[in-house]
Structure formats: C-alpha cells, structure tokens
Amino acid sequence: MKILHLISSPQGEASFSVKLGNAVVKELQSANPDNTLTTHDLSATPYPHLEEAHLTSFYTPEEKRTPELAEAVKHSDEAIAELMAADAIVIDTPMYNFSIPSTLKTWIDHIARAGKTFKYDGKAPEGLVKNKKVYLAIASGGVYSEGFMKAYDFTEPYLRAVLGFMGMTDIKAFRVEGIKVPDLQATALDRAIASIEL
Numbered sequence: 266m267k268i269l270h271l272i273s274s275p276q277g278e279a280s281f282s283v284k285l286g287n288a289v290v291k292e293l294q295s296a297n298p299d300n301t302l303t304t305h306d307l308s309a310t311p312y313p314h315l316e317e318a319h320l321t322s323f324y325t326p327e328e329k330r331t332p333e334l335a336e337a338v339k340h341s342d343e344a345i346a347e348l349m350a351a352d353a354i355v356i357d358t359p360m361y362n363f364s365i366p367s368t369l370k371t372w373i374d375h376i377a378r379a380g381k382t383f384k385y386d387g388k389a390p391e392g393l394v395k396n397k398k399v400y401l402a403i404a405s406g407g408v409y410s411e412g413f414m415k416a417y418d419f420t421e422p423y424l425r426a427v428l429g430f431m432g433m434t435d436i437k438a439f440r441v442e443g444i445k446v447p448d449l450q451a452t453a454l455d456r457a458i459a460s461i462e463l
Contacts, residue, residue: 286357392432
C-alpha cells in the first residue's frame, strides 16, 4: 500500500490534527506492513497560490506551452502524480475560521484540474481519481460534528464535496474536538484516536 500523508497545520508535532493524522497513518501501516509512506507538510513546503500563469498553463496543450508555462504547471503535475500513485490519502487539517487552512486549499487548487482529475461527460461531471481511500484527521477547538455549531462546519463537508467531485468518495473522517473546551480537552485526543476504524 502506498500512503500519502498531507499535513496542513503550521504547528508541527504540537498540532492535534497532526497527532490524530499520525495515529491514522500508524493504523494503516500496522494493517498493511508492506507499505510506503510519502509525507508532504503543506505548511513547510506550500504550493504557490494560483496565478495567471498557472491557470493559463492548465488550459494550454503541453506541446504549446512556453517555457514559463511549462514551469508554472510543474507543481500541479507533481501533486497530481503523487495523488494518483497513492492507495490511501491521510489529510490532517485544523479548522480555521470554520474551514480549512489556505495551504490545504492551495493544494486542492493544484490537483482539481479538468481533464486530469475530473472531466465533463455530457452534462454530468466524472471524477477521475478512483479507487482511493481517504482519511480526514480534523481538529477543532469546539465541537462541530453535532449540536448548534454543526452549521458552522465547512471543513468536513467541503472536503467531502471537492474530493468526491474528483472521484474520491471512500472517505472516513476522524475528529479531535473540544481541545479548547475545559470539560473535553483533557480526553479529546484519546477519544479521537480510539474512534479510528479503517
């Protein structure tokens, strides 16, 4: 099994999403001893935000790209190749302002490409990234999986929607919640790790 581990928190090993993601990776490795792991820390080595050159390169046939456009498309091509090679993708993400960090959004912007990871067949779009297992490791200061704050959760729903659009529909989400809530914070990580079921 080839595992791709994406980290988006800038807090390193102190991050609860990283701790939970590492626990998911450990479970995957235990269940699949014959594995290879690729870890990409999007905070340490972020993808560039999309600019005109990137967008132009995406829609220019390879043989017609200028040297500038050929350079601009490299990050996207590399990210897509890395994604396509993986059997399982573990995505660590803290909740920032009810959504995901910009580093993770930028990675998504580089992999979501018409003709590469999705296509339009007639009227309906078709995802081209198939047969992948995706595990989300989400950390939040409050509780957003239920209760009145659930309406503010644009983290898991967005990731399920955009990844599903590209064909990644086999998704499991694990949450370490309440890390800023006095009654919950002491046991939040342990409860989250205990919930991991591949």
